[in-house]
Amino acid sequence: MKDMSWESYRIFLEVARQGGLTGASQVSGLSPATVGRRVLQVEEAMGRPLFLRSQTGYRLTSEGQALFEQLQGMEAIARGVESWRQEGQGTSTVRLMAGTWVTWLVCENFSAICTERDPFRLDLSISERRATLTHREVDVGIRAVEPTEPSLISRHAGEVAYAAYRRKNSGEALAGRWLAVSQEDAVSAYLRWPHEREADTIAVIVSRPRSLLDIVRAGAGQAVLPCFVGDLDPALERAGEEIRALRHHQWVVTNSEDRHRRDIRAVSDRLFRLLRSHADLFAGKRPSRT
Amino acid sequence: MKDMSWESYRIFLEVARQGGLTGASQVSGLSPATVGRRVLQVEEAMGRPLFLRSQTGYRLTSEGQALFEQLQGMEAIARGVESWRQEGQGTSTVRLMAGTWVTWLVCENFSAICTERDPFRLDLSISERRATLTHREVDVGIRAVEPTEPSLISRHAGEVAYAAYRRKNSGEALAGRWLAVSQEDAVSAYLRWPHEREADTIAVIVSRPRSLLDIVRAGAGQAVLPCFVGDLDPALERAGEEIRALRHHQWVVTNSEDRHRRDIRAVSDRLFRLLRSHADLFAGKRPSRT
DNA sequence: GACATGTCTTTCATGGATGAAAAACATAGT
DNA sequence: ACTATGTTTTTCATCCATGAAAGACATGTC
Incomplete structure (x- = not known):
């Protein structure tokens, strides 16, 4: 049998992530019809059902989940290539993921993280869920639990009250x-x-x-x-x-594969310093107001 | 900018490996014209030259080499998916790479490696160059030097005279x-x-x-x-x-990520035993002929 | 219970990617 | 010097993947 198109893999990933054809069609720019057809292709090629279809959307089967986890690795590399591409054009992007309030603090102290002299762009994304740094969805993240993955490096940034x-x-x-x-x-x-x-x-x-x-x-x-x-x-x-x-701890986490990137290193360092400089506030020690 | 098609990545890989459009077109089933166009797309998207073109073929630039090495990771995962697919259909493939003479020995003793009762197919590929097990081009290989890559596991199989x-x-x-x-x-x-x-x-x-x-x-x-x-x-x-x-040593090497696969384990074990049982012959101790 | 909304799925015409063939061009061999 | 071979590149007609729109179908709302 002729093997699967890698492009279909990407579409599969998007459907799995968005939970349906409509969502995937929006982020991919393809029509729902096409997205549905490509997913069908993948399913046929794999010879097993990957989705539970319903009028309300697509949900992964356990086998689909297994495929999803494998393909996330491909996506991670594709993202790596994308940043390599940007690097070659002098314009890189650092994706920072944090919860609502740390993001708020970052915004309040934005110049401590990124100035107009920095040669990189900053993508700030707010999410309460755990950032999947392993798959390079983001470059720098904040975690409330110490990461166990060996591919991540983390620095303890104090406690939060x-x-x-x-x-x-x-x-x-x-x-x-x-x-x-x-x-x-x-x-x-x-x-x-x-x-x-x-x-x-x-x-x-x-x-x-x-x-x-x-x-x-x-x-x-x-x-x-x-x-x-x-x-x-x-x-x-x-x-x-x-x-x-x-009360819990918090860690600044980066992907160890991207350790060498200056821009990521810079953002990570500055974020860490910002959190440390507010350590007393984070810990609830009620200092006098500024 | 709209991002690159993953399918073009795959075509890029094939051109890089085959050293030209013709070779890539044969293994991919696409026409040389299309292959050339897709490569052009990738080059434009990356914003830098990836190949040195000549009438005799394509050669990677240093930047192309950098991209090639990244994308090999995607290919490795795609191969992983392919074997997962086969696994689901009860029909797996084990790819064994060895030099001319070990391959010859394997052929002479084929039933010691793979019988008709085994549920897997065996791909025997002969090559004097080092097998790139890291990228899962093959599952089991023979090496004359002990592998240093941490992702590989190796077993010493004696000396060769x-x-x-x-x-x-x-x-x-x-x-x-x-x-x-x-x-x-x-x-x-x-x-x-x-x-x-x-x-x-x-x-x-x-x-x-x-x-x-x-x-x-x-x-x-x-x-x-x-x-x-x-x-x-x-x-x-x-x-x-x-x-x-x-005189040199030799090792049976497998990719540690596929350690769990029964079929690979079986082939690796049997190959190891075959080599060990011929250890005296390998070492040049001139036993009597069979 | 009717209705509105948001899905997936099917149908069908279209256009852009594709392949065949020719052209252009090196290289090697005689 | 010339031919033969194997490249890449260009040209152009074709066809297949694609998108728009309609259809089918659940789910939630009034």
């Missing part, structure tokens, strides 16, 4: 009004905390963690926030002690 | 008539030896090492052969002592 916050001088009026993100978006421990401990008194639900800060400042209630966010905001005050159960 | 051979009872008449392979094909030490030590008295040149055995048996002169080949042939006798300078 959490507490409940409310608008200053709002008194005890808000004690029973908790703010939280919707349960399906509550992927981190601090986001699940209100659901687990104060489910009865949740007054407002928002879809993005970032909105928590906004509605707390508006005086709508109290919400769990990282101390470095709450303590830095002059309009907020703690509505209780630090919640010790939520 | 060499000597000059001639037809039995041909006396000293052939002493001045050496047989050798053409100089450009003399990639191994034992093949270079006649050129380095007896260049003036080379009487016959052949293009394949395998032909050396045939013309020695025909009584055309004397040639350097591995002892396990010469000593096993009842029509030949040694035309001198063992040539100690040529």
Whole structure:
């Protein structure tokens, strides 16, 4: 049999990642019809079902999952080639993935990470889920657990403390009004905390963690926030002690294969220094406001 | 810019490996015209010259070489997927690469390596050059030097001795008539030896090492052969002592990523046992003929 | 229960990638 | 010097992969 086109592999990956033909068709620029046909090709070539089809989308079978994991390796290399290409044109890209609040801190201190004199572009992507650095989806990431993968190198950047916050001088009026993100978006421990401990008194639900800060400042209630966010905001005050159960460490992680790249090294170093310089704030030691 | 088609990557690899459009077009089934166009695409996308074009073929530039090495990783994964596919259909393939003489020995003892009851196919490829197991071009290989790559696992299979051979009872008449392979094909030490030590008295040149055995048996002169080949042939006798300078070790090597595959394990084990059981012959200890 | 929405799938006409053949061009051999 | 061979490159007609649009089908909403 004539062997599979590598291009179909790429399309397969996109369908698997997007969970359907429509999503894949958008990111790939092909029509859903074509995407469907290519996936069919791959399935026939592999001689086994790879997707569970439904009107609502495609879901990987266990065999599809096995193929997906293999092909991610190809994608990783393709991304490596892409950055090699950019390198040759003097214009590189560093992809930095972090959670909502570290991203927020990076934005606030953007000039400490990337200046107009730097010869690289910065792609900031926000995600609460674990960054898959192994497959080079991103170059630099923040993790709350120490990576075990041998292909990653990590540097410990201190601890992160959490507490409940409310608008200053709002008194005890808000004690029973908790703010939280919707349960399906509550992927981190601090986001699940209100659901687990104060489910009865949740007054407002928002879809993005970032909105928590906004509605707390508006005086709508109290919400769990990282101390470095709450303590830095002059309009907020703690509505209780630090919640010790939520405390965790954090690491700056990079892919060891890209260790040599100056741009990635620079971003990683600067991010690390930024986090270290805020170590007391992260740890919840309530320094005086700037 | 829209990114490169993975299919073009594969075509690039084939052109680089075959050294031209014609070769690549044959193995890929595409026309030379198309192959040329796809390569042009890749070059434009990468923004740098990848090949030195001439009427005699394509040669990689240093930048092309850099790309080639990256993309070989993709190819390795694609091969992994291919064997996963075969596995799912109960029909796997084990690719065994060895030099001329070990291959010959394997053929003579084929049933010791692979029987009709085995559920896998065997691809035997002869090559004097080092097998690139790292990129999974082959699954099992024979090496004359111990591999240093951490991704490979190797087992020492004894030593190999060499000597000059001639037809039995041909006396000293052939002493001045050496047989050798053409100089450009003399990639191994034992093949270079006649050129380095007896260049003036080379009487016959052949293009394949395998032909050396045939013309020695025909009584055309004397040639350097591995002892396990010469000593096993009842029509030949040694035309001198063992040539100690040529003695070397040999290892059976497999890719550690495929360690788990039963079929590869089986072939590797059997090959190892076959070599060990002939260890005395390999080492030139002249046992009685079978 | 009807309806709106978002999927996947099928149909069919089109255009861009493709191959055959010729041309252009080196290299090697006589 | 000339021919034979094996390249790459160009030209042009063809055909196959592709996209638009319609169809089929679930799911959730009012």
